[in-house]
Amino acid sequence: MTDSNRVHNRLIHEKSPYLLQHAHNPVYWYPWSEEALTKAKEENKPLFISIGYSTCHWCHVMNRESFQDEEVAEVLNKYFVPIKVDREERPDIDKVYMTFSEAMTGSGGWPLNILATPEGKPFFVGTYFPKRTRSRMTGIIDLINKINRLWKNDKDKVLEESEYILEEVKKRYLVNETGNIKETxxxxxxxxxxxxxxxxxxxxxxxxxxxxxxxxxxxxxxxxxxxxxxxxxxxxxxxxxxxxxxxxxxxxxxxxxxxxxxxxxxxxxxxxxxxxxxxxxxxxxxxxxxxxxxxxxxxxxxxxxxxxxxxxxxxxxxxxxxxxxxxxEGKFYIFDYDEILNVLGEEIGELYSKYYNITEEGNFEGSNNPNLILHDLNEISELDRSNLDKANKILFEYRNKRIKPHxxxxxxxxxxxxxxxxxxxxxxxxxxxxxxxxxxxxxxxxxxxxxxxxxxxxxxxxxxxxxxxxxxxxxxxxxxxxxxxxxxxxxxxxxxxxxxxxxxxxxxxxxxxxxxxxxxxxxxxxxxxxxxxxxxxxxxxxxxxxxxxxxxxxxxxxxxxxxxxxxxxxxxxxxxxxxxxxxxxxxxxxxxxx
Missing domain, CATH: 1.50.10.10 (Glycosyltransferase)
Known part of the structure; x- marks a missing residue:
């Protein structure tokens, strides 16, 4: 199936690379828009606001595990109006909801996921959720079902709580401490x-x-x-x-x-x-x-x-x-020990491995991320420096033939x-x-x-x-x-x-x-x-x-x-x-x- 005839949601019409990464999710995503907020009000549904960016590793993980999953999509679409936000395209939205995250949980990160009233007032925030609950980590399906029951059975309490949270955040986080700058x-x-x-x-x-x-x-x-x-x-x-x-x-x-x-x-x-x-x-x-x-x-x-x-x-x-x-993660940038020797030849490959910490065991998941941590830069001879520079140029050309990161x-x-x-x-x-x-x-x-x-x-x-x-x-x-x-x-x-x-x-x-x-x-x-x-x-x-x-x-x-x-x-x-x-x-x- 080509991209042109795959099922898509409203994000297909957006320009943001991050939103387009989610355009073929079974989740019926909306971009942040008056249309989405109006729909939530008319259908009496809370908002599920998910904020990230296109080069975010854990955003990719949650996309693969949850947002591409039909079971997750079914409950999200049924009980919420889902909204996707690119934090780099809309840093204002990200700033507002990150402030709530820091106030309500003491931390924040991406993907940032917010459950909010149809007016956008949050009552629950979190970052990464797996599909299923594991250990102490709540799964997104369990979370959605729990919040849906709460919304149906005790909506007034949820709305009251969201108002309280908003007012407390405004009082505590929108007030700056004035004063003359100390000389010290x-x-x-x-x-x-x-x-x-x-x-x-x-x-x-x-x-x-x-x-x-x-x-x-x-x-x-x-x-x-x-x-x-x-x-x-x-x-x-x-x-x-x-x-x-x-x-x-x-x-x-x-x-x-x-x-x-x-x-x-x-x-x-x-x-x-x-x-x-x-x-x-x-x-x-x-x-x-x-x-x-x-x-x-x-x-x-x-x-x-x-x-x-x-x-x-x-x-x-x-x-x-x-x-x-x-x-x-890192696949474009890392090398196996044998790979270095094959590309550079044994003599230069051994020299490169000595300086750049390339080993058979590896330093990253069995492969190697080149570095000079073990060496004093001043003690590298001019000859070795010249050979290492040439080796890096060869490795750059070799590496450039790989599939590149987005x-x-x-x-x-x-x-x-x-x-x-x-x-x-x-x-x-x-x-x-x-x-x-x-x-x-x-x-x-x-x-x-x-x-x-x-x-x-x-x-x-x-x-x-x-x-x-x-x-x-x-x-x-x-x-x-x-x-x-x-x-x-x-x-x-x-x-x-x-x-x-x-x-x-x-x-x-x-x-x-x-x-x-x-x-x-x-x-x-x-x-x-x-x-x-x-x-x-x-x-x-x-x-x-x-x-x-x-x-x-x-x-x-x-x-x-x-x-x-x-x-x-x-x-x-x-x-x-x-x-x-x-x-x-x-x-x-x-x-x-x-």
Missing amino acids: VNNDAKEGLMRIFDEKNGGFGSYPKFPMPQYLWFLLEHSRKNNYREALKITEITLEKMYKGGIFDHIGYGFYRYSVDEKWLIPHFEKMLYDNALLGIVYTRAYEITGKSLYKEVAEKIYAFVIRDMSSTEGGFYSALDAESEGE RDEKILTSWNGLMIASLAHAAQIFNNEDYSKIATKSSDFIIENSMDKEGHLLSTYINGEGYNVGFLEDYSFFIYGLLELFEATNDNKYLDLGVRLTEDMIKLFGDTKDGGLFFYSNISEQLIMRPKDVYDGAIPSGNSMAIMSLFKLYNLTKEEKYKKIANKMLYAFGDDINNNPLSHLYSVIAIEQR
């Missing part, structure tokens, strides 16, 4: 990072271990400004350990999303545009401060990967590469803004005109394709169409990219556009009562609550990047109003930042740089 906040952040630094392996905390570019970027700025050698030392240890580890793709370059162990050995094999943009900035900044060639080499490898594998012909950058190929070809304005900033900064530090041209091409692509007739940013572009009103992260990240690009090119059109978009950002997202900027604008769809995001996770918050952009704009224009707005925003979140600087480090970086 930078030192407090540094001390906090020193306490959680992993002296043996580099990085911070235990496992799973994320690169956390903001930790490293802050330490670089702090060491530069205060001549604090210990901050620089732990940054350099981490930068080298990360590069040597299996979290870096030594054959095709670029960083994977995170390491499942504390040694950086085995990654979750997803590659995200935002990670590589931010790590590119960090390695470039490290070279700028120390002059050490290793950091320039790593940055250039990051950009080589992005330019080769994540760039559209039109100029925009794609979102992500999947961890899976042929249904197996690439999510959404072009997101926000993440493109980060990559534009990264390349534009590197263009200045490395005196690389090509990086400047590529950043310019990407910026011009966004200007041409992801702005509406009124000049408002759009958040997403795919298959020839830009759509969805831009969110705060689209504005603040793209503005930051424009300002870096102006510094790289000295072309006033990028500064002028950065100024105009900054003015628009304040009007569209500003909270005139309590300060700060809302996650989505006053011309966007209004959801059950309107959060403000200042917490920096794997992706910077929209408010922190807005603060960074405002200070940069002040430094470029000397217009006092931008500095005042940035300082007012810092006051609006002041005690949040003071009390937990590690969760707000992009804001603290802005303080270091102002």
Whole structure:
């Protein structure tokens, strides 16, 4: 049966790669829409809202186990109105319901599954569910049947509970602690990072271990400004350990999303545009401060990967590469010992295996993820380095013949803004005109394709169409990219556009009562609550990047109003930042740089 005549649901008409992955499920999925919400109200059914993204491993697992299953589909279709959401296409919906997940369960992740009233007010949240109950893990069929009985027999109590949850979340999670930024906040952040630094392996905390570019970027700025050698030392240890580890793709370059162990050995094999943009900035900044060639080499490898594998012909950058190929995580990237010898020949194969930790036993499910963890980079001879470089080129060509992981070809304005900033900064530090041209091409692509007739940013572009009103992260990240690009090119059109978009950002997202900027604008769809995001996770918050952009704009224009707005925003979140600087480090970086 071909794709054209397979049974499909409403998602077949969507543009999102994630939604299209579910278009042939027997579940009667709706995209997030007024049609779905109206149907739930008319038929008196609760909503089953499932949020994920196209390169998410556990989203794939739940799809295979549950959403492709006829039994699951039967009860879901019968008792709920099922809605699928791509979190990258609709980060506003994801932000709202992730806030509920964190409030109700203390954690969150993807797939994020929400059971909600027809108005979208949640009364139950969870992440991955297997088809059948096993051990302490509730199966989705049992969950659906239980909730259906509750909805039929005690609906008023469910509605009452959903109202209570909504009001409690609003009271506790939509209120920010104001205050003046303490003079000690930078030192407090540094001390906090020193306490959680992993002296043996580099990085911070235990496992799973994320690169956390903001930790490293802050330490670089702090060491530069205060001549604090210990901050620089732990940054350099981490930068080298990360590069040597299996979290870096030594054959095709670029960083994977995170390491499942504390040694950086085995990654979750997803590659995200935002990670590589931010790590590119960090390695470039490290070279700028120390002059050490290793950091320039790593940055250039990051950009080589992005330019080769994540760039559209039109100029925009794609979102992500999947961890899976042929249904197996990491299959594209790993090698058997004998395979290495067959491809490289015995002599070079043995040399490669010695340095890159390739063994018959393997380090990942019987195969090998190449890494340099066991070796001092300074002790690799020039001859061996040359042979290893040649071997990696041969392995790259060999590997490239395999079935490749899925690439999510959404072009997101926000993440493109980060990559534009990264390349534009590197263009200045490395005196690389090509990086400047590529950043310019990407910026011009966004200007041409992801702005509406009124000049408002759009958040997403795919298959020839830009759509969805831009969110705060689209504005603040793209503005930051424009300002870096102006510094790289000295072309006033990028500064002028950065100024105009900054003015628009304040009007569209500003909270005139309590300060700060809302996650989505006053011309966007209004959801059950309107959060403000200042917490920096794997992706910077929209408010922190807005603060960074405002200070940069002040430094470029000397217009006092931008500095005042940035300082007012810092006051609006002041005690949040003071009390937990590690969760707000992009804001603290802005303080270091102002």
